[in-house]
Amino acid sequence: MAGTDVLRQNYGRMMQKIKDLAVVYSIDAIMNWDMETKMPPKGINLRSQQLGMLGQLEHKMSTDPEIGQLIDKIRNHPDYESLSEIEKRNVYLTKKNYDEMTKLPEELVVEIAKQSTITVGTWKRAKAAKSFAMFKPELEKLFELKKKAAEILMDVKGTATPYDALIDMHESAMTSEKITKLFDELRDGLVKIISKSTSSPKQPDESFLSRKVPVDVQQKIANSLVKVIGYDIDSPAAGGRIDETEHPFTNGYYDDVRITTHYYEDNFASSIFSILHEGGHAMYEQNLRPEWMFQPIGTGCSTGFHESQSRFVENIFGRSQEFWSYYLPQLKGLTGNLSDVSQEKFVHAINAVKPSKIRVEADEVTYCLHVIIRFNIERDWFAGKISVSDLPQVWNEQYMNYLGMKIQDDSEGLMQDTHWGIGYFGYFPSYALGNIYSGQLLAALKKDMPDWNQQIAKGNFQAIRQWLTTNVHTYGNLYDPADLIKKIAGDEINTKHFLNYLNEKYSTLYEY
Ligand code: ZN
Numbered sequence: 001m002a003g004t005d006v007l008r009q010n011y012g013r014m015m016q017k018i019k020d021l022a023v024v025y026s027i028d029a030i031m032n033w034d035m036e037t038k039m040p041p042k043g044i045n046l047r048s049q050q051l052g053m054l055g056q057l058e059h060k061m062s063t064d065p066e067i068g069q070l071i072d073k074i075r076n077h078p079d080y081e082s083l084s085e086i087e088k089r090n091v092y093l094t095k096k097n098y099d100e101m102t103k104l105p106e107e108l109v110v111e112i113a114k115q116s117t118i119t120v121g122t123w124k125r126a127k128a129a130k131s132f133a134m135f136k137p138e139l140e141k142l143f144e145l146k147k148k149a150a151e152i153l154m155d156v157k158g159t160a161t162p163y164d165a166l167i168d169m170h171e172s173a174m175t176s177e178k179i180t181k182l183f184d185e186l187r188d189g190l191v192k193i194i195s196k197s198t199s200s201p202k203q204p205d206e207s208f209l210s211r212k213v214p215v216d217v218q219q220k221i222a223n224s225l226v227k228v229i230g231y232d233i234d235s236p237a238a239g240g241r242i243d244e245t246e247h248p249f250t251n252g253y254y255d256d257v258r259i260t261t262h263y264y265e266d267n268f269a270s271s272i273f274s275i276l277h278e279g280g281h282a283m284y285e286q287n288l289r290p291e292w293m294f295q296p297i298g299t300g301c302s303t304g305f306h307e308s309q310s311r312f313v314e315n316i317f318g319r320s321q322e323f324w325s326y327y328l329p330q331l332k333g334l335t336g337n338l339s340d341v342s343q344e345k346f347v348h349a350i351n352a353v354k355p356s357k358i359r360v361e362a363d364e365v366t367y368c369l370h371v372i373i374r375f376n377i378e379r380d381w382f383a384g385k386i387s388v389s390d391l392p393q394v395w396n397e398q399y400m401n402y403l404g405m406k407i408q409d410d411s412e413g414l415m416q417d418t419h420w421g422i423g424y425f426g427y428f429p430s431y432a433l434g435n436i437y438s439g440q441l442l443a444a445l446k447k448d449m450p451d452w453n454q455q456i457a458k459g460n461f462q463a464i465r466q467w468l469t470t471n472v473h474t475y476g477n478l479y480d481p482a483d484l485i486k487k488i489a490g491d492e493i494n495t496k497h498f499l500n501y502l503n504e505k506y507s508t509l510y511e512y
Contacts, residue, residue, distance in 0.1 A: 007077045011087060014070040018094060019294035021061045026253050028054045033251040033258055037243040059109075062101045071095045086297060089478055093296035100169070103156045104149055112149060115142045116423040123421030132392055132410040135421075140388045142423050147382065150425075163382035166426030170303040171433060172480045176379050179429050182436065182495055183372045187402065189499035193365055193506055197353040200510040204348040213268035213335050221268070221334050222261060222275045228327070229313060229461050231259070231279045231286075239286055248274040250281035250310075254293050257282040268335065269350055273314050280313030281306055283465065287473035301472075302481040303427065307434025308441060309468065315364045316442055316501070317464065321347050322456035348509050355403040357412050365502055366403060371432040373398045374417070378425055437481075439498025440489040444471065 031054065035047050074080065074091055083091070119138040126135035150162035159165045164175045213221075222242055223233065232238040240252075245260040252258050259278035261271045284300050292298030300306045317323055324347050332338045338346075353363055359370035377394055380386045386394055395414040399405040407413040414420075419427060445452055445467055455463045471488045478484075485493050506512070 003077070004079045004082060007074060007079050007082070010070050010073045010077075011083070011091070014067060014074065014094060015090065015295065017061070017064065017067055017070075018090075018296060021058065022253075022294045024054065024058055024061060026256075028058065029251050029253065030256075036245050036249075037260065055113075059101070062097065067094065067098050068102065071098060086478065090296050093477060096172075097296070099156050100153065104152055108145065108149055108152075112142070112145045112423060115145055116421070119423070120418065120421040123415065123418065127411045127415045130409045130411045132415065135410075135415060136388055139420060142421075143381070143388060143425075146423050146425055150382065161382065163379055163426060166382075167429060168426075170427055170430050172302055173482055174302075174304075174429070174433070176375075178493075179375060179433070180379070182493065183368075183375060183429075183432065186368055186432065186436065186495045186499070187372050189495060190365060190369055190502075191402070193499075193502050194353055194355065194369075196512040197365065197506050197510045198355070200512045202509075202511045204352045204509075205345060206349040206352055208338060208341050208345075209269050209349055210266045211268075211335075211337050212265050213337070214265060215263045217334055218263045218268055218271050221331065222271060224330060224334070225272065225275050225327075226279055228459060229276065229279045229283065229317075230465055231282055240282055242275070248278050250278045250285070252282070252285060254285065254288060254290070254298075257285045273318060273350075276318040277310045277314040280310035283313065283468070284309040284473055287465075287469045288476050289474055292476050297476045297478050299477045301475065301477055301479065301484050303430035304433035304437060305472065305481055305484065307431055308437035309434075309472065311434050312438045312441060312468070316438060317456060317461065319347070319351050319364065320453070320456060320505075322453045324350075325457050326459040351505070351509055353506065353510070355405060357399065357403075357405050357407060358416055365506065368432040368435055369402045371428050373402060374419075374428040375432070377414075378428065382425070433481075433493070436493060436495055436498050437485055439495070439501050440485055440491070440493070441468070441472070442501055443497040444489045 028051065031047065031051060035044075035051075039047060071091065071094060074083075075095075080088075115138070119135075119142040122138040123135055126132065146166075147162060150165050153159075153165035153168075154162045157165050157168055159168060159175070161176060167174050167176060167179070219242075226233055226240070226242070231240050233240045233242055239255045239257060241258050243258065243260045244262060246262060248259070248261045250257065250259050259275070259282050261274040261278065263271050284306055288298055288300075300309075321343070324343055328338075328341075328343050328346055332341075351364065353365045355366050355369075356362055359367070359374075362370055373395070376398065377386070377391065380394075381388075381391075391414050392410050395410075396407040399407050399413070419425075445464065449455070449463065449467060452464060455461075472484075475484055475487075479487065482493065489497075
């Protein structure tokens with residue numbers, strides 16, 4: 001066989017193994033979706049065995065020594081350069097994942113899995129009991145294990161710090177040094193907008209947002225909203241559906257991407273923005289290039305980029321004057337109890353700036369401060385500057401300094417999020433990076449489509465969706481986030497555009 005044929009054969013064999021793995025992961029995803037939405041309570045024991053078995057299979061398949069051998073054969077082949085840019089990226093991503101999966105000792109992986117189950121269980125009880133003392137010993141154990149793993153991954157990935165290795169799992173090649181610089185700028189900009197908004201004499205009246213809207217009406221609203229954004233749940237070719245869970249999420253891959261929401265009778269806006277947010281995530285997954293399905297490049301670019309899509313649909317589109325000039329009459333028709341609310345009053349209320357203690361309830365402006373606080377703490381924690389015992393004090397000080405909030409107990413403080421209990425370290429920064437990217441995307445969109453807001457006012461989201469597909473979705477995971485944002489926006493990641501967008505919007509709403 002000619003040399004290139006061997007290379008192509010090995011590449012084909014590697015891609016087949018990756019495809020098999022992607023199919024198994026999609027089974028895992030649908031089992032998890034079912035567990036959250038449909039499974040009867042008694043099914044939990046069987047389900048945990050099913051998921052445990054799948055987890056073992058995934059581990060075995062993703063650490064298969066043959067993958068490692070194929071990667072070496074491909075990379076060392078004299079004709080390696082004859083591979084296309086896409087093929088080389090697939091090899092790179094396969095190697096990156098294989099190294100991550102194989103360089104961690106199996107005992108450590110098992111220990112982390114066990115400890116995170118214990119820690120998250122303890123977190124639930126400790127949160128209910130408002131007792132950090134209860135949570136602390138288990139969190140300490142999990143943190144030490146994660147730190148050990150991060151130190152190994154630091155060598156594998158060649159990052160400057162263990163924490164950077166964890167960030168890299170979600171935001172490839174991003175570093176805590178870069179994030180610190182970005183977040184310092186972002187914080188300074190946000191603090192000014194918050195202070196001008198909250199001290200303005202013009203304050204929103206939000207009272208109508210708690211008017212009762214029955215669940216069946218909210219379901220109709222959800223169904224009509226997904227039509228606007230082009231998320232198909234009811235045609236014969238539909239690739240989506242909506243179900244109910246306490247915490248909304250998106251789950252799926254390409255042709256089967258499902259979203260969830262929650263309906264509160266006295267807070268109809270909550271479901272509206274959950275639907276738009278998750279719809280933005282789903283749009284990304286569904287608009288990836290079909291021919292890249294089952295390939296490493298056939299995924300979103302990063303957690304931050306994923307969040308840029310959900311925040312774009314939820315906030316930049318979904319909380320704009322233009323969207324509500326189109327949609328408010330429909331909403332009024334559906335609810336029947338908002339006829340006295342003007343568009344101006346409505347849009348100001350859904351954009352109320354209010355420093356608060358709970359991240360998931362935060363508005364568009366204060367939200368990133370919650371994320372910055374978690375990032376600051378994780379960074380200093382992994383650097384050994386603070387210990388688990390210091391967490392409550394550091395947390396409470398930062399909430400006072402950044403948001404002016406006095407934390408009464410640790411349940412509304414550092415125990416509010418599940419992330420640390422599960423061992424998700426390095427994940428938080430992506431939430432704010434997503435907002436930063438979304439600002440840069442908006443600036444680029446405006447250049448290409450100067451009448452973008454008139455399109456929204458006509459209810460035409462299609463043109464914007466197409467722009468996002470052409471500029472973001474279609475690239476899948478072909479580039480690292482730093483390269484992708486540069487390609488789309490023409491400059492490196494920076495906070496200027498997101499802050500400009502907020503300033504323009506909030507100075508109009510609050511007349512400052
Ligand atoms: Zn999201």
